[in-house]
Amino acid sequence: MQGLSSPIDVAVGILIEPNGNVLLAQRPEGKPYAGYWEFPGGKVEPGEPIVDALKREFVEELGVTIVSAAPWCCVEYVYPHAHVRLHFYLCRHWEGQPQSLEGQAFAWQGAVKLEPLLPATIPLIHWLEDVRIAGNSPAFRQGQC
Numbered sequence: 001m002q003g004l005s006s007p008i009d010v011a012v013g014i015l016i017e018p019n020g021n022v023l024l025a026q027r028p029e030g031k032p033y034a035g036y037w038e039f040p041g042g043k044v045e046p047g048e049p050i051v052d053a054l055k056r057e058f059v060e061e062l063g064v065t066i067v068s069a070a071p072w073c074c075v076e077y078v079y080p081h082a083h084v085r086l087h088f089y090l091c092r093h094w095e096g097q098p099q100s101l102e103g104q105a106f107a108w109q110g111a112v113k114l115e116p117l118l119p120a121t122i123p124l125i126h127w128l129e130d131v132r133i134a135g136n137s138p139a140f141r142q143g144q145c
């Protein structure tokens, strides 16, 4: 298990359609918390800029090219399997339709009703209500990191 002093950086993207719907993915079998819903993303590789990790993960997992993304908030969470530092980005501009390249299920949601959600992601659902419809680019939200 990772100690508190060594969080794993994770890049996470929230794709937002013009109507305010956001894209969630279901964690596939074989991963911790399989079956839980999350926003797409993955671990940052050593030395990799976080936004580059975000773009790489979206190509690998969804076949989507992120055109622009704005850092939105950072959340730290200690799971039994890992201590993670999650860097959430809001993205309204991308190219390509999401494809299930890793066998995961996807869902576009307005007000997110899916369960179960990864515990660290639950607060984001509430915060998102302030930004997903507005269509603006909110300032970085100070979180727990």
Ligand SMILES: Nc1nc2c([nH]c(=O)n2[C@@H]2O[C@H](COP(=O)(O)OP(=O)(O)OP(=O)(O)O)[C@@H](O)[C@H]2O)c(=O)[nH]1
Pocket (backbone or CB within 6 Å): 010, 011, 012, 031, 033, 037, 038, 039, 040, 041, 042, 043, 044, 077, 079, 082, 084, 086, 118, 119, 120, 121
């Ligand atoms: N993508 C994503 N990960 C999240 C969210 N919330 C959250 O706690 N996490 C945590 O962040 C970590 C992401 O790691 P991962 O295993 O999915 O990353 P990965 O795609 O690089 O996987 P890999 O190691 O199998 O290549 C997991 O510990 C997961 O529990 C979220 O909303 N989206």
